[in-house]
Structure formats: C-alpha cells, structure tokens
Amino acid sequence: MPNGVRTVVFDLDGTVYDKRGLAGRMVGKLWWCLPLLAAERLARRNMHYVQFADEEEFFGYFFATMSRGHWWGAGIAAEWYRHVYIPTMVRLIGKYQKTRPEVLALMAECRERGIRMAVYSDYGAVAEKLEVLGIDPGQFELLVSAPELGALKPCEPCVRRVMEMLGAEGESTLFVGDREDKDGASARAVGAKFWKVES
Ligand SMILES: [Mg+2]
Structure with a gap:
C-alpha cells in the first residue's frame, strides 16, 4: 500500500471478485x-x-x-x-465467482492498520453481494453505488459526493478497481491514487 493512504475505496464487481463467466x-x-x-x-x-x-x-x-x-x-x-x-x-x-486474494489481503491490511474502507460500485445490492462472498459489509464505513448518486462511473459529481460522504481527501485516498475508464477515471477526478487489479 502506498504511503500516506488513510482511506481505500474499493470497486465491487470485477474487483472484489473475478467476474469471469x-x-x-x-x-x-x-x-x-x-x-x-x-x-x-x-x-x-x-x-x-x-x-x-x-x-x-x-x-x-x-x-x-x-x-x-x-x-x-x-x-x-x-x-x-x-x-x-x-x-x-x-x-x-x-x-x-471467486474473490480476489490480493484484494482480500488489502482489506486485511486496512483492518490491521486502521485504514478506513468504502465500497463504491456501479450496481446496487452492494451489501448483499459482499455477504454472499463471505465479506462482512459492516467493516466498511460506506457502501454506495453510483446510480444512487444519479449516474454511472466515472461520473465526477458522484465521486466527489463519495469523498464528501467519507470526509476524505484525494491525496490520502486509494481507489482499487478493475476498470481504468471507470475506477481509474474516478480516482483521477478527485486526485486520488489508483490500483488496478489484474483482470
Ligand atoms: Mg468493476
């Protein structure tokens, strides 16, 4: 994890789990x-x-x-x-669908180091999906989908709203996602770091 990260915002589909099939x-x-x-x-x-x-x-x-x-x-x-x-x-x-071990490892590291976590998805049913994947939704400070905020990723006002809801600053936030054009673009819009999972 890069230095100075205090908040990690995870994408869900294709990131927390492998979407293949x-x-x-x-x-x-x-x-x-x-x-x-x-x-x-x-x-x-x-x-x-x-x-x-x-x-x-x-x-x-x-x-x-x-x-x-x-x-x-x-x-x-x-x-x-x-x-x-x-x-x-x-x-x-x-x-x-299988969870991505490297993403679960990052979640564990966040828990250990007291780094705040959020899930920002392009679909709804965020908590339900986490539950069926065996991931406790309660460990995240915020579960939100872009449509709840009025658009799909990489909607700029939506990602700004997410940062506001979290009270997070771009420079100390890491976005984790599988899509450069959606998750990467969201991170760039708020000046956050981006880690693209291998898909
Ligand atoms: Mg995705």
Whole structure:
C-alpha cells in the first residue's frame, strides 16, 4: 500500500471478485427472459455519461429506456430488474465467482492498520453481494453505488459526493478497481491514487 493512504475505496464487481463467466451464467439462468436481459445491457450502455439529479430519476430513465420499443412497460422492467435480475446476479456471484486474494489481503491490511474502507460500485445490492462472498459489509464505513448518486462511473459529481460522504481527501485516498475508464477515471477526478487489479 502506498504511503500516506488513510482511506481505500474499493470497486465491487470485477474487483472484489473475478467476474469471469458471470455474464454467461446470467444468460444460462435467465434464458426465458433473454430480451429483457439484452434490453438491460443496452440501456446501461446508454446511461454512460448521462447525469441525473438522483436515484429515482436515474432509474426512471433507465427503465423507460429498457422498455422503449418492447411489449413490456417501465413498470415490468423495474419489477424484473429488482426481483429477478439483481437477485439472480447475487445468487450466482455467491455460488460461482471467486474473490480476489490480493484484494482480500488489502482489506486485511486496512483492518490491521486502521485504514478506513468504502465500497463504491456501479450496481446496487452492494451489501448483499459482499455477504454472499463471505465479506462482512459492516467493516466498511460506506457502501454506495453510483446510480444512487444519479449516474454511472466515472461520473465526477458522484465521486466527489463519495469523498464528501467519507470526509476524505484525494491525496490520502486509494481507489482499487478493475476498470481504468471507470475506477481509474474516478480516482483521477478527485486526485486520488489508483490500483488496478489484474483482470
Ligand atoms: Mg468493476
């Protein structure tokens, strides 16, 4: 760990655990609602670099985008996302995906040295995912997802808000993530250090 780090902000998906195989497993489980799965992926891509006031506006636009040109409405898309998509993802992560030993080691080092930890994710269900991975969510000072703050990473106002919520300064903060364009860019936006896990 670099000198002078007092706060570590972890990305979750692809960082705390290895994401390999998850997309295929999602298709395998959700084959019966493949059009919804495809619409989710496309809508998420369309959300990049769009900033909303809050979570409600973000998901309002997200579910409207997911249902445009389809037989289902935004209400069905929302129900499916909350009651099928996210719970399935959480279950599959718990059952098949492996945590990254080097990231768990860094968490242990933080606990030992009294360095504060947070998780800043691009998806919701942060605590649920940590739990199924066998990681105590209670050890983190903050669990937050970018959509809760109105956008997807690398949204600058969102990452500033995360730093505010933590009362952390960029120079004494380390971001850990698997994506240069999302986690690395978030770190750079607030002048923090970045460690990219090998993926
Ligand atoms: Mg990630």
